[in-house]
Each structure stands twice: as C-alpha cells, then as structure tokens.
Amino acid sequence: MKKNVNIAIVGLGQIGNYLLNELNNKKKDIELKTGKKIKIVAISAKNKNKKRKYKINKKIFYKNPLEIIKKCNVDILFEAIGLSDKISKKVVELALKNHIHVITPNKALISKHGNYLSKLAEKNKVNLEFEASVAGGIPILRSIKDSLATNKIFKVYGILNGTCNYILSEMEKSGENFSNVLKKAQKLGYAEPGNPKLDLNGFDAFAKVRILSSLSFNKKISNKDCLMEGIENIEYKDINIANQLNYRIKLLGITELINNQLFERVHPSLVKKDTYIGNVNGVMNAVIVHGNPVGESIFQGEGAGPGPTSSSLMSDLLSILRGNIKYPFGIPEKKRKIAKVYNINNYFNSLYLRFEVKDKPGVLAQITKQLATKKISVERLIQIPDNKKKTASIVIITHKSNEHDAQSCIKSFKFNKNILKKPTLIRLFN
Amino acid sequence: MKKNVNIAIVGLGQIGNYLLNELNNKKKDIELKTGKKIKIVAISAKNKNKKRKYKINKKIFYKNPLEIIKKCNVDILFEAIGLSDKISKKVVELALKNHIHVITPNKALISKHGNYLSKLAEKNKVNLEFEASVAGGIPILRSIKDSLATNKIFKVYGILNGTCNYILSEMEKSGENFSNVLKKAQKLGYAEPGNPKLDLNGFDAFAKVRILSSLSFNKKISNKDCLMEGIENIEYKDINIANQLNYRIKLLGITELINNQLFERVHPSLVKKDTYIGNVNGVMNAVIVHGNPVGESIFQGEGAGPGPTSSSLMSDLLSILRGNIKYPFGIPEKKRKIAKVYNINNYFNSLYLRFEVKDKPGVLAQITKQLATKKISVERLIQIPDNKKKTASIVIITHKSNEHDAQSCIKSFKFNKNILKKPTLIRLFN
Numbered sequence: 001m002k003k004n005v006n007i008a009i010v011g012l013g014q015i016g017n018y019l020l021n022e023l024n025n026k027k028k029d030i031e032l033k034t035g036k037k038i039k040i041v042a043i044s045a046k047n048k049n050k051k052r053k054y055k056i057n058k059k060i061f062y063k064n065p066l067e068i069i070k071k072c073n074v075d076i077l078f079e080a081i082g083l084s085d086k087i088s089k090k091v092v093e094l095a096l097k098n099h100i101h102v103i104t105p106n107k108a109l110i111s112k113h114g115n116y117l118s119k120l121a122e123k124n125k126v127n128l129e130f131e132a133s134v135a136g137g138i139p140i141l142r143s144i145k146d147s148l149a150t151n152k153i154f155k156v157y158g159i160l161n162g163t164c165n166y167i168l169s170e171m172e173k174s175g176e177n178f179s180n181v182l183k184k185a186q187k188l189g190y191a192e193p194g195n196p197k198l199d200l201n202g203f204d205a206f207a208k209v210r211i212l213s214s215l216s217f218n219k220k221i222s223n224k225d226c227l228m229e230g231i232e233n234i235e236y237k238d239i240n241i242a243n244q245l246n247y248r249i250k251l252l253g254i255t256e257l258i259n260n261q262l263f264e265r266v267h268p269s270l271v272k273k274d275t276y277i278g279n280v281n282g283v284m285n286a287v288i289v290h291g292n293p294v295g296e297s298i299f300q301g302e303g304a305g306p307g308p309t310s311s312s313l314m315s316d317l318l319s320i321l322r323g324n325i326k327y328p329f330g331i332p333e334k335k336r337k338i339a340k341v342y343n344i345n346n347y348f349n350s351l352y353l354r355f356e357v358k359d360k361p362g363v364l365a366q367i368t369k370q371l372a373t374k375k376i377s378v379e380r381l382i383q384i385p386d387n388k389k390k391t392a393s394i395v396i397i398t399h400k401s402n403e404h405d406a407q408s409c410i411k412s413f414k415f416n417k418n419i420l421k422k423p424t425l426i427r428l429f430n
Numbered sequence: 431m432k433k434n435v436n437i438a439i440v441g442l443g444q445i446g447n448y449l450l451n452e453l454n455n456k457k458k459d460i461e462l463k464t465g466k467k468i469k470i471v472a473i474s475a476k477n478k479n480k481k482r483k484y485k486i487n488k489k490i491f492y493k494n495p496l497e498i499i500k501k502c503n504v505d506i507l508f509e510a511i512g513l514s515d516k517i518s519k520k521v522v523e524l525a526l527k528n529h530i531h532v533i534t535p536n537k538a539l540i541s542k543h544g545n546y547l548s549k550l551a552e553k554n555k556v557n558l559e560f561e562a563s564v565a566g567g568i569p570i571l572r573s574i575k576d577s578l579a580t581n582k583i584f585k586v587y588g589i590l591n592g593t594c595n596y597i598l599s600e601m602e603k604s605g606e607n608f609s610n611v612l613k614k615a616q617k618l619g620y621a622e623p624g625n626p627k628l629d630l631n632g633f634d635a636f637a638k639v640r641i642l643s644s645l646s647f648n649k650k651i652s653n654k655d656c657l658m659e660g661i662e663n664i665e666y667k668d669i670n671i672a673n674q675l676n677y678r679i680k681l682l683g684i685t686e687l688i689n690n691q692l693f694e695r696v697h698p699s700l701v702k703k704d705t706y707i708g709n710v711n712g713v714m715n716a717v718i719v720h721g722n723p724v725g726e727s728i729f730q731g732e733g734a735g736p737g738p739t740s741s742s743l744m745s746d747l748l749s750i751l752r753g754n755i756k757y758p759f760g761i762p763e764k765k766r767k768i769a770k771v772y773n774i775n776n777y778f779n780s781l782y783l784r785f786e787v788k789d790k791p792g793v794l795a796q797i798t799k800q801l802a803t804k805k806i807s808v809e810r811l812i813q814i815p816d817n818k819k820k821t822a823s824i825v826i827i828t829h830k831s832n833e834h835d836a837q838s839c840i841k842s843f844k845f846n847k848n849i850l851k852k853p854t855l856i857r858l859f860n
Contacts, residue, residue, distance in 0.1 A: 022580070137725060142572075147745045150459055293567075295737060297730070299729060299730075302725040306723075
C-alpha cells in the first residue's frame, strides 16, 4: 500500500462521528505504527447539519455515499450506517468492486451477506474487515483468525448482547419486572429508545453467533433456521427462583459442532452462579472459546458504545495499513463449505420448567405423570403457593431430556385447565 | 515470502517436542490459511536419544544449533531452550543476523535482551515474535500490538504465574501450608520439580510484566529495580484471615504509568472476593488491560503447558507466513524511549499487616502508637489469641498510607521484644 492513504466514512451517527474524531486525533500514532499517512477525504450521512458531538468538515461532506466512490480517490471506506441491506449493502458492494478496502461494525450486513461480500473482497484483492461487528471492543474475531488460527475450535459461547445482560442483571439486583427495567435501560442509553426488539428477541446476538461460527469452524455463514429465543418472557419470578437454586439467567449465544453438524442457538440459559459466565454482569460482553490445544480462552470487555467499537474499527484499519491482505473469513471463500445443520429435536439437555397452576389437589400429579409419559424425569421440584390467588408456581429442574419430547410435552399441557398459562421453559447451560 | 518455507526447532523439551508434532500435523491447515508450504529441515537438542512423547526425525538432528544456521537454508527458527543468555541468546542472535525470522516463548531472554534483539531484527528486516512468552495460550501480546493498537493504555495487571496461583488457590481450598501444597504442585507438574524458585519469588511474573509494559506503553524494556515479592512467605493463616475479611490473596503482576513514570511490580495482593480477578483460580492466567477508548479488556486462559504455548507459537508462525513483517514491539525501536521509573517510596496504598505478638497487656497499644507516629491509620483490626502458646496474631488493614512510612514502621518493630517476628505485609489491590 502506498504511503498516503485516503479514507472515507459513511454514516456519522454515534459510532461514525466518534471514529472520525479518533482518526483525526491519532494520525501521528497511526503513522508511527504503520508508516502510513491517512487523510479523511470524504464523509457522508443522512443529515449534514445534525448536531453532533464532534464537528465535521462540511467541505468533504457528500449526501450520496455512492458518489464518494465514483468521485473521490478512496483507499479505505468505513461503513457505519448499520443496515442489513439497502444503502449499507450498496456502498460496501460498490466499494469492494472498486478495489476499496472496507471496514464495518455492521453485524446485520455481515451475517446476512458476508459470504457474498467476502467473495467480492477476495476477487478484488481488498480487505473486508468487521472486528467491531461482534462484541464491540473485544478483539474476538482477530483472536480466532490470527491468534488461535491453528486450533481446532469446537465450541464458542458467550454473552453477546449487553442490553439483555444489563436488563437481566438489573432485574436480579432491583427485583423489578422486565418492563420497568427496560425503561431504565432505555433511559441510560443501554437499549434503543424506539424499537429495542432486535436486542431483546435474540436477533442481534444471533447475527454475532453466525459470524463466530463461520470464523471458528471455517464454514460458510449459515442461513438455516436455528433456535432463537429472547428475554422478553423472563419474569422476575424466574430470576428469583433460579437464584435460590444457585443459578443465574443469562442470554447466551452458543455455537458448536456436534458430529460435524452446526448447532447455533441463542436463548436464555440457567448458568451456575459460581461459574465465570455466571458473574459477567451489566452491559459487559464475554466470549469463551474452546479449542485444541489452547484449552479454554476467555475474552471479556465492553460490547458496545462508540469507544469500544472505535477501538476495533481502528484495529481493522491498522491491519490494512500494515499490509495484511487476508481472507475476510480466514481461509479462501471457496474452501469454506456449507455446514450441515444439527437437528435441534435431538438435543438432550436439562430444563427449568415453571408451571402456573390452580392450587388444588391432583394438579402436581397431572404434571408429573405427563412428564413421565414423555420420559422427562424430575431432578428437583419446588412448589410455591400464592395463597391470595389460590394458585401456585411449580418449578421443575429436569434431568437431561430430549428437546422434541420436551416441546411436545409442553404443548400437551395446553388442554389442562388447571395450568393457567403456557409453561415457562429455560434451558440449563453446561 | 516464498512459497516453500524451511523451519528449524532448537530445543526439544516438552514445548519444542509438542510444537514439532503440531507442525507436522497441521501442514495442510497452515497451507490453507497462508498459502505456504512448510518443511521442518532441522532440529536440535542436548540429547538426541532422550525418550520423547513424539518421535523426532534423527536425520535432521543437529547437536550444535549454531550449525543449523550455517548449514541449512532456514527461513524461520523456533528457539525453545529457554535460557536468558548463553546458547539461547547466541542462537537467536545468529539467526536474526542471518535474516532468519525467530519465534520464541522465552520470556527470560526477551525481558533481558528484548531491546537489543528487536533492534537486530529490525535491522535485518525479519520478525522476532514472542507471543508465547507472556501468559501462554492467551493472545495478549498480539491483542495489545494489533487489536488495541490505537488505544492509550494506562494500566495492565493480572495473574501471570500459574504455579503461584495454583498454590494460593490450593492452600485456600485444602487449608494446608505452603510447603505441602508446593510438593503437591510439583507432583502434578505445575511447579518445577528441581528449583521452583523463579516461579515462587515473582521473577517469572516480573519478566512478563516487563514485556507487557514495553508493548503497552511503547517504551524500552526497563532494567531498573522494581518491587518484586513472591509468595514464599504467605502462610495459610493469612489466606484464612483474608478470607474472613472477604479477600483472597493473589500474586499479581502490575504495570502502570503514574504521571508518565513507569511503576512495575509483582507482589502478593489482597483482592476482593467478588471481583473478577479474585475468582481466577488454579493454574489459570488472566490479564486485564485498561485503555482508552476500549475500557477494560479481560483475557483469560491457560498460562502454561505445551498445548497453550504451542497455540501461541503457531500464531506467531502464521503471522510471519502471512507476510506481516512488523516491529517486534509495535513501533520502531528508536522511537521507544526509556521510561522514567516511579519512586516506590511515594506509593500510597492500603496494607494488610499481621503481627505475631506475646499475648500480654500493652502490646496492642505499642503497635498502634507506632503506626500513628508514622501516620498510618487503622481501618480494621482483628486480634486472634493462641491461648496455648500465649501469643496472638494482630491483623490490621490500614487506610492508604505511604510505602516509605510503612516500610520504616515495620523496621522499627524489630527492636520490640513483644513482637515475635517480622510483621507480614501484604498490599491491598484496588
């Protein structure tokens, strides 16, 4: 790469604006570490005159980001708009086709179009870097691609969504219910004020899981149906009971190869309180990699926010400036096979089940009989009466049982009038 | 770098022998990820016929490693002997001078001669890589050099010696004393059977601290006197009392810049039980980096053993094979300044002090009066009598006080006949 490098930033929201400031502040440091002089030649956003934390140079502002690629002599482009398609995809596509390196924190884009875009990058001999797309400031992608490159990785899991982790931690701490804590999270800027759905329903974490799988197992990014559950239905009651049983509830993203079949999932999980993952609280993210011969590697840090995200974006920049032209997913695109997908119905796991029932004789027997029919055996059982309402909560921790059986068992309770609502199912993690 | 790459391994102990096997097993994977074909062309060790876990090819065995450099056409050399000087230094020196890339897990060599050797590497335009020298399988050096490259790092600390951490954890768990647990550690292979001194006295952790400082703060490796204390004098009694006070004792390596002065230290520390670092137990290593804008980044993994060490050695190899020719310490050698060293006497910190005293009236008053004279104020005090021996342990947690005052205070107790031995001092970590 030549000595003078031209840079464009598309998207000047919280992330793009912070990055712009970092780039301006750290030109000297970048030159010291890479020998390259960077120059920001173009910026773009929806609104030129929006009030921003750091001032922008309006002389290099473009309303249409596609124009930048045609008109400016850009070497490296940051995409910080954040859409999975539309203008985000168009800009990245056009940049790669024009031999421009692309850096993006956009997990929605990469998890959906990463296969296509990485092919495009390889074809045009430029980099497509996306360290910031998973777990913010934690250098997890580079660690998998570079530092653990020759390990056989068989499982990766973690807390990949700070919003959910904050809400669950705060519910435990304050004893408040989901919707109150969500409001608090929105006030503090930990959850989207408008539509926090993509965080809460597991979609955001799932996008990250897909990227992690692809890098860890050297496979194509999967587009197959998988197990995705969010935290919207977790009640304080569950957190409280889990606590008494020495568990915490965490939204985990998990990916592993079982008999060379890819098993990707995001769901609330009961984790033991005395484990590492059981103690990652608040907005923190954490990723745990199991590989051979390295053993267990843990990475923890701030998973979101302009600072940590910029840290990762800048590391991508330095990688390119140092001349590390690499396959975006570690190996050539054509060598990455499509993974066979594990059949969730075969999954064998312990479960936490909570039944809300009428407090009258025989109900417990009905439940345990039905469980027995489905070969689900009980390890622990707690019944908590609510004398005022004449109801009770029956909580059961099962021995390992089959997912298919468990789901069909839960469905079967639908017709039992003593069971007041659909039972809550939370998987144990081990 | 050319397509076919010749490799030599010098030193075939546990690490070198395991690495040899990894290299043989992962040739295809390496070619897939880097496009390079590797060939092991030379190996060397003290004893050709020693029984090893993995067979060696005796046809490429050299008794004298220096001969390899002269006779074989080596591109990359692994140094796995592990001495701080002598043949380790000679081999690395000669290799670099002959434009051979060097990879080593040798912290003793790098912490002592890293400045000189990195200069040599830069001059000869080859890499000197040493990821495995700090914290085994944890990719901490590459993370600091690459992933956190544009962060302003101001503090790095962690558990850098698995032997000590195992011993302290095991003492807590079993209630046994230091020497018994040390024997157990030696049996399990966690401590050197012959001379474990360099682990126990903090020397090993200190070498790692020096390397971490240099990379984190972009300074020359310091050779100045610093604070280094080991765990040899920690008694079960201290662990037990700390426990009651909600602390654990950990051997921490800490480096930070205070007013741009380098403060490197290794010493047993009282850490709160509910902190992350207070829960890293057994042989695990952990490193915590505080940087701006990334915030707090945590890295945890296996800090020793052939598997984790090889994982890091292989990552160094891939970095070279991918053509990342880089400054060994992240920036050009001549830009790395010598750091001013912080004066430990100015250090202001809370202390744990344990006095073994005759159990008779007035002794406590003598101690507290002397502390007051030195402006050391007491935050908590526990007195535990030993009625049989007619002695008592007096444990004091002080408010923050000056290191110089604390040391001179402790010395002053030497002349007090009621105090039966030199008081134990352990620093609190915060």
